[in-house]
Amino acid sequence: MIYTIVYGFTIGAILYFISIGLSLTFGTMRVINFAHTLTYTIGVYALITLIALLKGYFALVAGLAILLVIPISYVIERFVIRRLYGESLDYTFIATFAISLIGVDAIKWIWGVNPYPMNDPIGKYLVFSGLSVPIYRIVIVLIAILLFFGLNLFFKKTIVGKIVVASLEDKEGVRCLGINVDKYFSIVFVLGSALAALGGVLYAPISSIHPYMGLSILLLSFAVVIVGGMGNLNGTFFSAFALGMVMAVTARYWSQGAETMVFIVMAIVLIFKPIDI
Amino acid sequence: MLEIKDLNVAYGHARVLHDVSLKVETGQMAFFIGRNGAGKTTLLKTIIGLLKPQKGSITYQGDEISNLSPEELYQRGLRYVAQEKKVFGNLTVRENIEIAAFAAQEPLGQALDKVISLYPKLESFLKTKAGQLSGGQRQILLVGRALVGDPKFLLIDEPTQGLAAIVIGEIEKILSGLKDRVSAVIVEQNLAMVNRLADRVYILKEGKVAREIIDKSEIADTRGLEEYL
Ligand SMILES: Nc1ncnc2c1ncn2[C@@H]1O[C@H](COP(=O)(O)OP(=O)(O)O)[C@@H](O)[C@H]1O
Numbered sequence A: 001m002i003y004t005i006v007y008g009f010t011i012g013a014i015l016y017f018i019s020i021g022l023s024l025t026f027g028t029m030r031v032i033n034f035a036h037t038l039t040y041t042i043g044v045y046a047l048i049t050l051i052a053l054l055k056g057y058f059a060l061v062a063g064l065a066i067l068l069v070i071p072i073s074y075v076i077e078r079f080v081i082r083r084l085y086g087e088s089l090d091y092t093f094i095a096t097f098a099i100s101l102i103g104v105d106a107i108k109w110i111w112g113v114n115p116y117p118m119n120d121p122i123g124k125y126l127v128f129s130g131l132s133v134p135i136y137r138i139v140i141v142l143i144a145i146l147l148f149f150g151l152n153l154f155f156k157k158t159i160v161g162k163i164v165v166a167s168l169e170d171k172e173g174v175r176c177l178g179i180n181v182d183k184y185f186s187i188v189f190v191l192g193s194a195l196a197a198l199g200g201v202l203y204a205p206i207s208s209i210h211p212y213m214g215l216s217i218l219l220l221s222f223a224v225v226i227v228g229g230m231g232n233l234n235g236t237f238f239s240a241f242a243l244g245m246v247m248a249v250t251a252r253y254w255s256q257g258a259e260t261m262v263f264i265v266m267a268i269v270l271i272f273k274p275i276d277i
Numbered sequence B: 001m002l003e004i005k006d007l008n009v010a011y012g013h014a015r016v017l018h019d020v021s022l023k024v025e026t027g028q029m030a031f032f033i034g035r036n037g038a039g040k041t042t043l044l045k046t047i048i049g050l051l052k053p054q055k056g057s058i059t060y061q062g063d064e065i066s067n068l069s070p071e072e073l074y075q076r077g078l079r080y081v082a083q084e085k086k087v088f089g090n091l092t093v094r095e096n097i098e099i100a101a102f103a104a105q106e107p108l109g110q111a112l113d114k115v116i117s118l119y120p121k122l123e124s125f126l127k128t129k130a131g132q133l134s135g136g137q138r139q140i141l142l143v144g145r146a147l148v149g150d151p152k153f154l155l156i157d158e159p160t161q162g163l164a165a166i167v168i169g170e171i172e173k174i175l176s177g178l179k180d181r182v183s184a185v186i187v188e189q190n191l192a193m194v195n196r197l198a199d200r201v202y203i204l205k206e207g208k209v210a211r212e213i214i215d216k217s218e219i220a221d222t223r224g225l226e227e228y229l
């Protein structure tokens, strides 16, 4: 059982990292970003390329991989996403899906389609009362919890965070106070992409690395965002962990059904709390 | 100060404003009255740059502004208070003012003093989420927020709509305190208030200016205006 819980918390943490950006992009810009997990995948491939050069410095390489995603996501925001503000959701879907396909093909072209294996960068276990839990997974969960508090501080205490919170509610009101919201949306977008890349580099050592890894986790992240409430960051945190646990518990009894169960939960939530777009 | 000529505004194919012209001199308060759906809100949104006119000109301090964004118009001293009384409900009253102060690059203390001087009771609500304020308190916060920085021209949409008589009195007091300090276009259905505050009255009917009343003695006499409400 302890393994199920640890597994559920780990996948919950990873889903949380990825879902923040998705939730914020929808909440502020009303753009459903299907290219969101492209930055997650790019982060992972940057990681495996750099780790070959700098063996043994996992944290450093992970940091570099995330930094690399920042300019890429800025370009995506500036030249594609920003043109989609105020457009109908179908356009945002088609345009971002196209970026995501282009990105996946570029990854296949550069790195090939074969999966890359990676090792647990810590490789040590916490042993207590006969059970051993990988320390790496505990670290991932701790980072998620720290991030949760960090983001709360950011959105509650900094002026940039407050402007984003205000824009989530009333974008026109913020514009009419003379504030160029696009600039802040850009910051939010890059932040969300960098956090997706963080999820990618942390998850890579304990999952399989292939060009489509982003697409498969994207749908799970959408479920997290829908269950947690679009644009609701605290909701995203709790729904990520709840759905992670749903996956872990389902997998224990019916391994193929883990993802299905997430979408069943999402459907139930949608029945009782339809989203209004 | 503000002059609009032959303004036409449409939503898609549905034209809402037809050849609207008006003029507001520096320091004047112009009031717009008219039925629901007459196009009053559309007019204010067009002036502040949220909607683009199909045709016509808007000049402000001698410059054509119909192609400027709300952000640029803010820098020129225009302020818009929308009809929906939409404060930033997830932020506290203080944070609502903080955002306005940040935008205007005014020290927060000064901005807070300015807003509190309008309505001292607001001081005890500074830490309250703005979403929990009453309708009247929200409206006062919104007007206060608009006064941060150096406003020259206010656009206010139905400030007293749906409010209790006692709060309407407060808002009238605030507006009359602003008289001569700023210019304004205010949409208002409360004729007694229009009476006391207006320098000009425009009656909007089905997207057209049905009457323009400039004469003070005519403004003081609201008989006959009810039919336009
Ligand atoms: N976003 C919109 N899209 C289409 N039509 C609109 C929109 N907003 C307002 N209208 C229409 O424009 C007309 C004028 O509306 P509005 O300016 O809100 O009037 P008022 O403020 O005088 O009540 C109404 O017929 C209304 O239905």
Ligand SMILES: [Mg+2]
Pocket: B040, B041, B042, B083, B157
């Ligand atoms: Mg209106």
